[in-house]
Amino acid sequence: MTFPYFDLTGKTAVITGGSKGLGEQMAYALAEVGADLALVSRTQADLDMVSAEIRTATGRRVIGVAADVTKEADIAVMVQKVIAEFGKIDILINNAGIGGTTPILDLQEAEWDRYMNLNLKGPVLCAKHVGAEMIKRKQGNIINVSSLFSKIVARYMGAYAATKTALVSFTRTLALEWARYNIRVNALCPGYFDTPMNHEFWQTKGGQGIIERIPMQRVGDTKEIKPAILFLASDANTFMTGSTLFVDGGHSLVG
Numbered sequence: 390m391t392f393p394y395f396d397l398t399g400k401t402a403v404i405t406g407g408s409k410g411l412g413e414q415m416a417y418a419l420a421e422v423g424a425d426l427a428l429v430s431r432t433q434a435d436l437d438m439v440s441a442e443i444r445t446a447t448g449r450r451v452i453g454v455a456a457d458v459t460k461e462a463d464i465a466v467m468v469q470k471v472i473a474e475f476g477k478i479d480i481l482i483n484n485a486g487i488g489g490t491t492p493i494l495d496l497q498e499a500e501w502d503r504y505m506n507l508n509l510k511g512p513v514l515c516a517k518h519v520g521a522e523m524i525k526r527k528q529g530n531i532i533n534v535s536s537l538f539s540k541i542v543a544r545y546m547g548a549y550a551a552t553k554t555a556l557v558s559f560t561r562t563l564a565l566e567w568a569r570y571n572i573r574v575n576a577l578c579p580g581y582f583d584t585p586m587n588h589e590f591w592q593t594k595g596g597q598g599i600i601e602r603i604p605m606q607r608v609g610d611t612k613e614i615k616p617a618i619l620f621l622a623s624d625a626n627t628f629m630t631g632s633t634l635f636v637d638g639g640h641s642l643v644g
Contacts, residue, residue, distance in 0.1 A: 394624045398423030401475040402622065403467075405458050405515060406485030408435040410584050411534070411614050415482060418615035419622055420447040427471040427478075428453045430485065450475070458485050458511035461518075468518045477526065480622050481519045483512035484534040486552075490545040501548055508552035509559070516563060520572065529572040532621045533560045537580040537637045541644040553578075557633055564631030573630040575621050580637025582609040604639030 402419050406412040407428035416426055420443050428436050428451065436453025443451045452474055456467040471478055486508045491500060512533050523529025536553040538546055557576050564574035581599060583591060590596045591608060600607060617636045620626060635641045 392625075394627075395422055395619060397480075397623060400424045400479040401427070401471070401477055402480035402482060403427045403429060403471055403478055403515075403519060404482040404484055405429045405511065406534075407482075408432070408439045408453070410586070411579060411582060411611055412482075412484040413439055414611045414614050415484060415618045416443055416451075417446070418619045419480070420449040420451065422619060422623070423449070424480070424622075425450040425475055426452070427467075427474070429456050429458065429467055431455060431457050458515055459506040461514050464514050464518050468522065472522060478519050478522055479529060481515060481523075481529070481531045482534065482618065482622070483515050483532065485511055486534065488536075488549055491548060492545050493547050496548055504548045504552050508549070509555050512556060513559060516574075520563075520567065523572050524567070524570045527571050529567075529570070530622060531563070531572065531574045532618065533557075533574070533576045535560070535576045535578045535633070537578055537635065537640055539576075539578055539633070540635070540641045560633070561631045568630055573626070575626070575630060576633045577614075577617060577621060578633055578635045578637065578641070579614060580609065580635070580640045582611050582614070584611060602640065602643060603637075604642060607638065609636065609638060 397419055402424045404412055404416050407416045408430045416428055420426055428440055430436055433455040440451040440453040454467045454470050456463040458464060516531055533556050535556045538550040539553045539557045560574050560576040
């Protein structure tokens with residue numbers, strides 16, 4: 390049995406932050422169902438390695454384009470490189486971002502700016518430049534990766550949560566603004582996942598305390614993000630825009 394509405398053959402996707410963590414799993418998910426990819430981060434060596442691995446595993450065309458998504462000039466050049474290589478961009482996944490915890494009394498202006506620039510300005514500018522190409526073709530699909538913390542609150546996460554909450558609001562506004570161009574804009578809100586960067590933390594008392602508050606009593610495996618991003622990126626949701634999808638083990642239900 391086949392499900393053609395998940396087939397991305399002939400589609401080109403740009404994934405920021407696509408060389409590590411959840412972004413890498415998203416890249417595999419799309420390539421596995423036929424999409425060609427442009428992976429974006431600041432480090433060309435990481436991009437080259439992951440791009441080669443995905444090409445070998447899936448047989449798809451995958452390129453890595455080094456760019457700083459907080460710099461509009463970098464984004465404009467990145468978009469033109471992707472257009473030159475593939476001729477079009479069908480899907481944009483704004484995944485690049487940073488997390489962290491800082492008490493407000495200790496928050497420095499430079500740290501606040503870093504959160505805002507990478508988690509919010511970057512997606513806005515990428516949407517602006519990629520969206521301009523999508524508007525020409527009167528079709529496109531943009532997915533902004535927000536967070537569980539766009540809905541719940543936790544101590545010391547004020548700066549991070551502010552950016553991710555704003556990103557959901559931007560998603561809804563852009564969806565309304567660009568629906569007339571046949572461009573869908575949705576948000577994906579992951580909860581806690583077990584990644585190489587935080588694996589040891591989940592074994593600590595603090596980590597176990599968080600897990601106890603998750604209704605499913607565990608954190609996610611990074612591969613569990615793949616079906617969700619595939620649903621949002623594919624024609625399985627052609628009548629869905631301005632929506633927010635949580636993949637968090639039920640954590641957003643209880644805070």
